[in-house]
Amino acid sequence: MELALIGAGNRGMTYAQYAHDRKGIKIVAVLEPDKGRRERASKLLQIPQERCFEKQEDFFACGKLCDAVILASLDRDHYEEAKAALDVGYDLLLEKPISPDPAECLKLQEQALRLNRQIIVCHVLRYTHFYSKIKEILDSGSLGRLVSIDHSENIGNFHMAHSFVRGNWRNSGQSSPIIMQKSCHDCDLLVWFAQSRARTVSSFGSLSYFRRENAPEGSAERCLECPVAQDCRYDARKAYLPIAGEWPAEVVCPSDREEDLLEALKTGPYGRCVYKCDNDVCDHQVMIVEFENGVTATFHLSAFSNRNHRRMHIMCEHGEIYGDDEENVLEISRFASNASAEYTKQIIHPEKTGSGHGGGDAGLVDDFLRLAGKEESRSSIARSVESHLIACAAERSRLTGQTIQMQELRKELGEGGGMN
Numbered sequence: 001m002e003l004a005l006i007g008a009g010n011r012g013m014t015y016a017q018y019a020h021d022r023k024g025i026k027i028v029a030v031l032e033p034d035k036g037r038r039e040r041a042s043k044l045l046q047i048p049q050e051r052c053f054e055k056q057e058d059f060f061a062c063g064k065l066c067d068a069v070i071l072a073s074l075d076r077d078h079y080e081e082a083k084a085a086l087d088v089g090y091d092l093l094l095e096k097p098i099s100p101d102p103a104e105c106l107k108l109q110e111q112a113l114r115l116n117r118q119i120i121v122c123h124v125l126r127y128t129h130f131y132s133k134i135k136e137i138l139d140s141g142s143l144g145r146l147v148s149i150d151h152s153e154n155i156g157n158f159h160m161a162h163s164f165v166r167g168n169w170r171n172s173g174q175s176s177p178i179i180m181q182k183s184c185h186d187c188d189l190l191v192w193f194a195q196s197r198a199r200t201v202s203s204f205g206s207l208s209y210f211r212r213e214n215a216p217e218g219s220a221e222r223c224l225e226c227p228v229a230q231d232c233r234y235d236a237r238k239a240y241l242p243i244a245g246e247w248p249a250e251v252v253c254p255s256d257r258e259e260d261l262l263e264a265l266k267t268g269p270y271g272r273c274v275y276k277c278d279n280d281v282c283d284h285q286v287m288i289v290e291f292e293n294g295v296t297a298t299f300h301l302s303a304f305s306n307r308n309h310r311r312m313h314i315m316c317e318h319g320e321i322y323g324d325d326e327e328n329v330l331e332i333s334r335f336a337s338n339a340s341a342e343y344t345k346q347i348i349h350p351e352k353t354g355s356g357h358g359g360g361d362a363g364l365v366d367d368f369l370r371l372a373g374k375e376e377s378r379s380s381i382a383r384s385v386e387s388h389l390i391a392c393a394a395e396r397s398r399l400t401g402q403t404i405q406m407q408e409l410r411k412e413l414g415e416g417g418g419m420n
Contacts, residue, residue, distance in 0.1 A: 001025050001369060002066035004090075006059070006081055008032040008041035009168075010251050011095050012072030014356060015122070018365040019070070020045050025369060028066050031059040031073075040254060056081060064089045068368070071095060072122075074168065075175040079104040082119070086111050091118040093368045097184050098381065100176040102392040103413050109381045120368045120377040121384035123188045127363030129350040130325050131189060134314065137321060137332065138193055144317025149193060149297040153186050156308030160283060161234055162248045164303070165210045166270045170279035172395075178281040179203070179398075180391040183301050186310070187394075188379075188387035193314070196293035197386055202403045203394035205285025209303070215275035222271050224262070234274045236265045287394045328352055389415070 001024060005016045008030055019025045029051040032038040042052050053059040069085050071078065072095035079099040085092055086108070098105040098121055112119045125131050138146055155164070164182070169175045179187075191198075220226035223236040240249040245256025253264035265271035283303040290296050309326030319334040328349050336343035353359035364379065371377045393404040 001068070002028045004029040004031070004059075004066050004069045005041060005045070006031045006069055006071045006085070007073030007077075007095070008034075008037040009072065010247070011122070012070060013041065013044070014361055015070050015072060015093060015095075015365055016041070016045055018362050019369060022366075022369060029053065029059070029062075031056065036254070056084070060084050060088060066090075068092065068118075075100050075181060079108065082108055083111065086115055086117050086119075089115075089117070091120075093120050093122065093365070094381070095122045096384075097176055097180050097391075098384065098388055100172075100180055102385075102389050102409075105381075105385050105388045106413055106415050109385055112381055118371065118377065119381040120364070120371070121379050121381055122364060123185060123379040123384055123387070124357040124360030124364045125185050125189055126192060126360070126378050127367065128325070128358040128360040129352065130323070130328060130330070130358055131192075133330060133348060133350045134312070134321060134323060135192060137330075138314070138316070143319040143321070143332070143334070146193065146195075146295055146314065146316050148295065148315045149190060150313040150315075151186060151190065151297065152300040152302070152311050153183055154305035154307055154309050154311070155182065155301060155303050156305055157303055158239065159248075159308050160303035161210070161274050162239065162251075162270070164281050164283075165274045165277055165279045166272055167251070170277060170281060172281050177391070177395040178301065179205075179285055179287065179394045180388065181281075183285075183299070184387045184391050186299055186301070187390040188384060189312075190289060190297045190299065191386045191390070192383075194291045194293065194295040194297065196291040196295060198289050198390050198393070198406045199292045200290045200403055200405055201287065201390055201393035201397055203285060203287040203397040205282040205301075205398055207280060207283055209283055210274050210277070210279055212276055215273060219273055219275065221273055221276050222266070223273060224266050224271055226273065236271045237262075240265065240270070282398070285394075285398065287390075287397075289390060325358060328358070385415075389413075 003019055005012055005027055016027050020027050027045040027047055030041045030047050031053045033054055038052050068091040070093045071082055075097055082092055164170055164178055169181045175181055216228045219228050223229050229235040240252055243249045244261050252270040253261045285301050287299040307326055312323045314321040322331040330348040333343050333345040367377050393409055397404045
């Protein structure tokens with residue numbers, strides 16, 4: 001099987017390298033506007049120079065070069081590139097979000113259906129052993145019908161500063177709102193577990209901390225020029241120099257040489273003061289969802305945590321599940337008859353793998369390589385669009401202060417059915 005890569009950033013290269021390492025898989029072309037990333041992809045994936053493209057029009061003018069495409073460019077480029085790739089005849093592994101615009105998500109779904117092409121969305125959490133085990137327990141019916149979910153995503157303070165204050169996803173106008181860009185994963189989990197479309201969505205949140213008025217007195221625009229940097233935990237030197245060559249420092253500069261990293265911090269976006277960037281995405285947000293089948297869910301994302309992890313409390317008719325994906329522990333219990341009676345409790349540690357997102361990255365790529373052009377994937381676009389509609393509704397609710405009726409939103413967008 002032969003693949004092309006569109007977008008040779010961190011996520012695109014992760015998926016491409018997993019595929020490249022599989023027997024019988026070749027990456028034969030790359031489309032990447034950044035010269036350094038393009039050359040790195042060419043070297044690591046053994047792509048000939050004549051198949052390394054800087055511009056979209058040059059890549060698509062070649063017609064169909066291979067069997068399928070890994071598309072992991074910037075959020076707002078997804079729609080046009082995916083649309084063109086489908087027209088050429090490619091199946092797609094498409095990084096989330098499908099598009100920041102829910103109408104474009106639905107258009108791509110319709111186009112893929114019309115052309116009989118596969119779009120597998122990178123909802124990697126569906127492929128982890130941890131969340132697959134929760135799904136297995138719910139589907140077994142051993143705890144009765146699902147009633148409610150309480151879910152939180154703790155982004156990690158360092159991760160927030162890197163990706164959503166200094167990084168590519170800091171500004172909703174340039175990329176996506178954080179509830180879409182980061183937490184469509186979580187919206188997708190809620191849909192997957194509830195097995196229903198949403199009926200109503202409400203949300204609240206704001207950018208409360210990473211603002212200019214919270215900058216230390218006397219601070220500069222950039223860390224390397226800042227006289228108070230030594231007392232600031234967000235000093236870019238503290239954030240990146242100790243982990244040169246590793247994530248997320250490798251996003252700032254692929255070289256592990258200190259002088260190269262310092263040069264990138266001197267001139268690039270990751271060397272800016274976190275209080276003085278052009279960021280506008282929320283650093284905390286809550287969401288409440290009522291599903292059409294009566295299941296309710298709450299979701300909370302926050303930048304104010306040390307650890308980058310998710311916690312979930314799932315409440316069913318006859319018992320409950322507590323889970324922490326970083327600790328890789330699930331606690332399953334059945335309800336007792338009275339306050340003093342002992343209740344049964346089972347502790348499960350799902351299988352762990354060394355790949356990213358708890359094994360989800362590798363599982364997703366394997367699913368794509370196995371199913372592209374054949375049958376519907378666990379994270380097909382038809383099963384993924386609902387999470388994006390929920391995220392869109394949440395952001396609209398946050399901005400307007402209104403509860404969003406999903407039936408009205410669907411009519412506005414011209415959406416018909418939906419799958420989970």
